[in-house]
Each structure stands twice: as C-alpha cells, then as structure tokens.
Amino acid sequence: MSSGIDLQESFIQILVALGLPPSLAKVVWMPFPMLLILIAATVSIFIAVWLERKVSAAAQQRIGPEYVGPLGALQATADGVKLIFKEDINPAQADPILFTLGPALVVIPVFVSYLVVPFGQNMVITDLGIGIFLWIALSSVTPIGLLMSGYSSNNKYSLLGGLRATAQSISYEIPLALAVLAVVMMSNSLSTIDIVNQQASYGILSWNIWRQPVGFALFWIAALAECERLPFDLPEAEEEIVAGYQTEYGGMKFGLFYVGSYVNLVLSAMLVSVLYLGGWSFPIPVDLLASGLGISETTPWLQVITAALGIMMTLIKAYFLVFLAVLLRWTVPRVRIDQLLDLGWKFLLPVALVNLLLTAALKLAFPFAFGG
C-alpha cells in the first residue's frame, strides 16, 4: 500500500533545496498543520451549528435560519460576532479567577485532542504512539473546568449543573474507554493511523462496525453523554436547573462553552468514524479501483485525489454522525439523573466488559478476522 502524499517531507525538501538547514525547515513547517487544524476545527463549528439549526427546523416543520447568508449558513457567524461584542460580566460575589478560567479549561482539552485525528495516511499533526489514549486522558480534564465554572458562579443551579456534568462525564468515561479498548485489541495499536489502516483492506466490509456492533453502539451512547447531547443533557437541563453551569455566563465566556460543546461533538463524531467507520478510507479501496483502471498508485494526480477523498470521507462520515445526533435530539426524551447513572453503571459498563471479553475470545479463536 502506498503511503500517499507526504506534505511535510515535500515542504522540508523544498526548504532544504532553498538552502535552509533541515532542522530549521522542520521548525518552519510545524506551525502550519497546527494552524490549519485550529481553523478547520473552528470552521467545523459553523457547519455543525448550521446543521443543527436546519435539521432541528426540519424535524419541527419549520424553515430555520434563512436570511443570514445563503440558506442561513452564516447564522452562526452572526451569533459569534454578537457574543464577541457583548459585555464581559462577572456576577456579584463570584470568584473572578475561577470564573474566567473555567470556560478556558473546558475548551482547551477539546482542541488539543485534534492532535490525533487523522485525515489521511500522513495527514495528522502527530502520529502519537498513545494516539486514542491521549483523547481519553484529555477528555477527563474537561470536568474540572465544568466544576470550576459551576462552583465559582455563586449560583446553586450552576453548582448543581457542574456536579451533574462531572458525575455524568466520570460515569460514561468508563464504558467509552472499554469500547475503545476492544477496538485497540483488534488493531494491536493505540495509534489512530494504525486503527484506520487495520480496517482498510476490504473497503466497507472490513470496517470495525461489522466486527464491533456492540462496541459501536456503546461508544456512540457514551460519546453523546460525554458531549452532553440531548438524551443526556441533564447538566444544562433548562426546565430543572435553568442552564446548569452556564447559567451565569454571558458574552464570549458563554461563547467558549458553546464552541467547546460543538467542537467536542464534531471531534467525537470524527473519532467514531476513525474507530468504527474506517476513518478516511473510501467504501471501495482506492488501491483496488486504481489497479482496476490500470493506473499506477504513485501517479501524482491520483495521490492528490486520494488525499482529497480521504479528507472528504472523514468529514462526510463525521457530519453524518452529527446529523444522527441532531435527529436523536428531537426523537428521544431526556433521561432523569438516576436513569442516566443506572444506564451508565448497571447496563453500559457490564455490556462493555462482556464485549471486551468476547473480543478477546474471538481474537484468540479467529485471529485472521479479529487482528491476531
């Protein structure tokens, strides 16, 4: 299998040819992918918000936003500009340091997690050996920010919301990690690149969703709970506790929570597609198509098309999952806190453990199909 285009290598080679030392060329390269991913993650919010508004409107037989930009696509931009220009308020008796630090602590781990999201063989910021584990570790930091903002708001609803958010996120991290562990067991690696490559051999037939259907459902439920999407949006349940930990926030501090929740949703959707839906791979392997048409794998234009296709496939899969999440939002009623914790601890956790054991057994019994 060809490794596809490697922009980093090519860029460094060009700079070295211009007379820069290789180490300096690498330093010049480094900010580019980071900035690109930061911008891509920010833009992904606009698409997710637009999708949410439009799909919600369709689910309720409304039209949704339509005046700001074509089909209302710039509605999120208008909202963002409004939030930026709003006054930055600290409520009376609130703790100003913690109140400001809280939203930042919620957003930063989510953005840092984009380090390990792959868009192609060489299109990832770093191919870390601990890969997916980094995301699990980082997502466990977010509740600290939620607790911090809930505590510092000097509002009982905020404190309750913060405590609920933390309890929820701690409970659902465990089935989430166990579902990931089953996939990792099959691909013998924590690296996101290896996980995708292990699903690449037979196109759509070799995607992990067929081998891990239970794991897929577990991961999706737990990821929705981690993102506080609607069946599990108790931390901000407006009928019970106003808006949870966000109650006292306004302006850009609230904007950070908003950004964080949507970036987290898109990130989770991308990781579902990486873990279970073959990541950047096309339903029919591109290698197979190319050899069928008699084109060499190393043809430059084919490599460019493959790379573009990879990015598109990742985004299409991710946004399809976001679409599903929005549909779920208007289909399923909110669970109560006791139902939420019961589901997490008494159902998802045992099922995840059984799934893990079954995967291990199947891996020993059929090493050819389950990555021996």
Add this chain to the structure above:
Amino acid sequence: MNLAEGVQFISLGILGVLMLVAALGVVLLSNIVYSAFLLGLVFVSISGLYILLNAGFVAAAQVLVYVGAVNILILFGIMLVNKREDFQPISKAWVGKAATGAVCLGLFTLLSSMVLATPWQLSTATPAGENAIEIIGLHFFSDFLLPFELASVLLLMALVGAIILARREYIPDYEPEDEQKVLTLRERPRELVATSSDNQEM
C-alpha cells in the same frame, strides 16, 4: 545546544517552576478549593515532566488517573461537604505553624542532602518511547503480576467499602436496642425506604 534541546530545557524550567509554585499554593493557601484546583496543576506539570522524559503513556495515564479521577473526586468531596464555618482564631497559632515549618524544612534538607550525596547511576539504556506500552504490559503479566493483582484486590476492597458507606443513607431515629449487632451498620430495612418514598410521591 541545538533547537530541540533548547526547547526541552526551557520547558523543563517552566514546568519545574510551575510545579513548585503550584505545590506551595496547595499547602499555603487557606481556601481549600484553590488548593484542590492547584493540585490538578501540580499533576499536570508532573505529566509534562514525563513527556520530557519520553514517557508519553505514563504522562497520559498520569493525567487520566490523577487529574481526571483523583483530583475530581477531591473536588467533589469538597463541594458536597462545603459547610461554611468561621473558625475561631486560636491564640498562639504561630507556635504550631513554626513547628510545622521547622519539621518541613528539616525533612527538605535531609532529603536534598541525600539526593546530593548519593552517587546516582544514570541508565544508559535508550528510552523505550513508543514501545513503552508493550513493555509495561509484559512486565504487568510476568514479574509484576502479583503487585498488579494485589492492587486490583485493594481497589475492589475500596469499592465495596465505599458502597457500604454510601448506602447508609437511612440512619434510624431511635438507638438500636440489642447490643448484639455492634458490627452492623445502622440502616433501616429496605421496605421502610420503599414506603417512605411512596409517601413522598403522594
């Protein structure tokens, strides 16, 4: 010194200062919530030191276990029992503080003299880096199997203990009459609980 080494050196400095300042804050601040949040910062800076030592897995595990679980549980504990209470200023409190300071300073000098006096043998083995996970796993299931299993038994005991403590929500109003049941926890029978919740709903 090339660029990579320079970056590592500066990061080591920043992380070290951050860790020391945060650790001092944990001990010295009077607001216990600040102390708990700063404890998280200490753990994160330790994890940064692990990254500088090429131990990515240990760094991520440090964040997951200490920041994501231990620190959050500490915060949870503080916030659920956050009873505002004005403490009476104790006269001659400085005696206790001075004694504590002296003990801490003594311990610090003892440990640092030990660190400086010991001829450390620096390992020349190359860092495992990306393969560290496999090596750790092999150790867990060969020569460190017993401690690994014992740790899991310990955690199970803690789990059972926590559940027993947490279930004791319904302490009866009356004192238990029979002194035979000294070792059982005071708890109403479950049927009573069911009826009481029924009453609440009506």
